[in-house]
Amino acid sequence: MLEPDIGFFAVTIPAVIFAGISKGGFGSGVAFASASILAIYLDPGQALALMLPLLMLIDLATLKPYWRRWSWPDARLLILGGLPGVALGALLYRATDADLLRLLIGGISLAFVAWQMLRGRGWMREFASRLPPAAGLLAGAVAGFTSFVSHAGGPPAAVYLLSQRLGKTEFQATTVLTFWALNIAKFVPYAWLGMFTLDTARAGLLLAPFALLGAWLGVRAHHMVPERAFFALAHAMLTLTGLKLIWDALV
Numbered sequence: 001m002l003e004p005d006i007g008f009f010a011v012t013i014p015a016v017i018f019a020g021i022s023k024g025g026f027g028s029g030v031a032f033a034s035a036s037i038l039a040i041y042l043d044p045g046q047a048l049a050l051m052l053p054l055l056m057l058i059d060l061a062t063l064k065p066y067w068r069r070w071s072w073p074d075a076r077l078l079i080l081g082g083l084p085g086v087a088l089g090a091l092l093y094r095a096t097d098a099d100l101l102r103l104l105i106g107g108i109s110l111a112f113v114a115w116q117m118l119r120g121r122g123w124m125r126e127f128a129s130r131l132p133p134a135a136g137l138l139a140g141a142v143a144g145f146t147s148f149v150s151h152a153g154g155p156p157a158a159v160y161l162l163s164q165r166l167g168k169t170e171f172q173a174t175t176v177l178t179f180w181a182l183n184i185a186k187f188v189p190y191a192w193l194g195m196f197t198l199d200t201a202r203a204g205l206l207l208a209p210f211a212l213l214g215a216w217l218g219v220r221a222h223h224m225v226p227e228r229a230f231f232a233l234a235h236a237m238l239t240l241t242g243l244k245l246i247w248d249a250l251v
Contacts, residue, residue, distance in 0.1 A: 008203070011037060012041075012203070013210050017211075018034055019034035020058045020061075020215040021218040023058045023062060023176070023218060024219045025217075025221045036150070036242060048149075048151065049197070052183060054208065054211040056183045058212075062176050062218070063180060065219045066172060066173035070174040070177045071170055072177075074161060074174055075178045077137055078174075081138060081141040081144065082147070082178070082181075083144060085144020085145035085146075085148070087189075089148025089186075090189035103250070104150060107242070108150050108152045108242075131163040139159055140178075143182070153179060
């Protein structure tokens with residue numbers, strides 16, 4: 001039973017606003033921190049089901065500011081690759097329990113932080129040339145799968161897009177379009193698996209204004225807030241929540 005009490009809103013409101021800011025202004029890479037945070041407070045399946053309609057609302061709100069500023073060839077590759085990844089996630093979801101989901105979400109959180117730290121320290125070289133289309137399809141497949149099980153499709157998509165030498169706004173617009181399509185694709189299997197409930201629907205309606213507020217803040221912060229400061233906060237959140245989820249899963 002999902003009870004929207006004071007503790008629930010104290011956790012979910014900041015998480016949802018953060019997701020909106022991330023998706024609206026800084027790519028989708030760390031938006032999944034919100035699902036990680038909610039998975040500490042809620043059953044992981046509930047956390048995923050609660051966040052998906054809110055992420056779709058954020059996608060819809062951020063499409064217009066970035067309309068046609070994306071790289072359509074790159075977005076198309078990621079979407080085409082992502083659909084089989086979503087299907088694989090749906091097939092495997094039935095074989096997982098709550099603790100395995102916590103372990104997956106926590107592991108993905110820590111792996112993302114480690115990858116970003118290695119890149120920031122220069123221990124991982126930037127791509128010397130653009131990755132081929134096959135790499136875009138593969139990145140899309142991984143993004144589709146990780147997006148289904150943890151709303152964490154941003155990192156694999158970013159690996160491919162970073163190799164394409166896109167500008168900041170073109171990169172942002174391409175991630176908005178890609179995950180708008182993949183989140184729509186995820187909705188049907190989420191419903192088929194019975195992940196949506198009346199409780200998650202009610203809670204989602206209460207949180208919808210905060211998702212829109214986050215999206216609005218993110219679009220404006222895209223040109224104002226230093227990326228270093230935003231991602232430093234996001235990485236700290238992901239590290240703490242990832243460790244907590246892994247601890248809960250194992251203990």
